[in-house]
Amino acid sequence: SADKGTTCCPQLFLFHLWFTLLLVFIIVPAIFGVSFGIRRLYMKTLLKVFEVSSCPYLKTNVIDKSTEEPTSLEEEIKEIRRSGSNRDLDSASEFEMSDIFYFARRGVESIMDDEVTKRFSAEELESWNLLTRSNNNFHYISLRLTVLWGLGLLIRYGFLLPLRVTLAVTGVSLLVILTSVIGLLPNGRMKNFLSEKVHLMCYRICVRALTAIITYHDSENKPKNGGICVANHTSPIDVIILASDGCYAMVGQIHGGLMGVIQRSMVKACPHIWFERSEVKDRHLVAKRLSDHVEDKSKLPILIFPEGTCINNTSVMMFKKGSFEIGATVYPVAIKYDPRFGDAFWNSSKFGMVNYLLRMMSSWAIVCSVWYLPPMSREEGEDAVQFANRVKAAIARQGGLVDLLWDGGLKRAKVKDTFKEEQQKLYSKMWTDSSD
Secondary structure: OHHHHHHHHHHHHHHHHHHHHHHHHHHHHHHHOOOOOHHHHHHHHHHHHHHHHOOHHHOOOOOOHHHOOOOOHHHHHHHHHHHOOOOOOOOOOOOOOOHHHHHHHHHHHHHHHOOOHHHHOOOOOOOOOOOOOOOOOHHHOOHHHHHHHHHHHHHHHHHHHHHHHHHHHHHHHHHHHHHHHHOOOOOOHHHHHHHHHHHHHHHHHHHHHOOEEEEEEOHHHOOOOOOEEEEOOOOOOHHHHHHOOOOOEEEEEOOOHHHHHHHHHHHHHOOOEEEOOOOOOOHHHHHHHHHHHHHOOOOOOEEEOOOOOOOOOOEEOOOOOHHHOOOOOEEEEEEEEOOOOOOOOOOOOOOOHHHHHHHHHOOOOEEEEEEEOOOEOOOOOOOHHHHHHHHHHHHHHHHOOEEOOOOHHHHOOOOOHHHHHHHHHHHHHHHHHHHO
């Protein structure tokens, strides 16, 4: 019995020590929204380690052709005609066999390096960040790199991963329990106040579970009640990144399992907008629920990701027009992740949610910048599509992202025939204009 008590004492002591450190350095700071600067010191240390471990032969030149100056179909075809003939063929009034080379070349370019497909895979790094998921062979190049990689593996999986899992479980558990309790209170200011504080505290704990270092810019433009916050979409953790700095009404489909438990508890404390699977495709019902929410100025701003899918944080793809038809004030937000510390992009066709979260929690850190852009409203004579494109362009410009017109749905769907027909129309229009 004495031996048993002696064995339990060190374990009990370690548990108390672990819980005390968790409480003092993470939970309490999360409640009051303060930071001791440990994560930023950790980030600076990582940068020095990456600098020491970097070698010239580990760096790659990443070329993005989507930033090149575009040329028109007519200009390129004229250039092909000039290079293949001694005649002056500035006129494009008749078909030439050499025109085929333009479409053949564009087809081959699209197969080799199109500007859409590469947006659905991990962003390329200029130098190795000591993660084998970035490159499986770099840690065999030299003894120094092998030692650094081994130490990093031990730190990430032996210390950081258990700590992060503990924090994630703590944050989610507190969110479910406390929002369920707050849901028992009558509607009023006290309930709204407590709900806001609980949501912020729990999301901040979850942010610490990812060792997320976030820099928020232009906070005076933060979304206000009765508005719609729209942002580019890279990962499911985009929600946590934004919600740790302000409260939002979430929009989404009702799920089962753990996600369903979280959704049901959250909606008790705050009016989130959840849809049944059968309701999601009913555009009119979705629009009405959103409109009813934004008309009530006492309700939190709605958080929406109009791309409808995750993009690898190098570009912004087509925004769905639904959230821009409502007529509410739109608050654009640009999110840009630093891939050197960990790839935040969720490739849902390759990794499940659990596998993805494990990769996030075993990365070095999640480092990102968030810009709150000035609110935007639909202008006179502007339709929903034009408004959506204007907002998308502003987000892309601020975040340093490529502005693409392509639909993110191409991740799983084939290109529509209308896109092919558009090229045919441009080619036939070139003939018509020249003959006139």
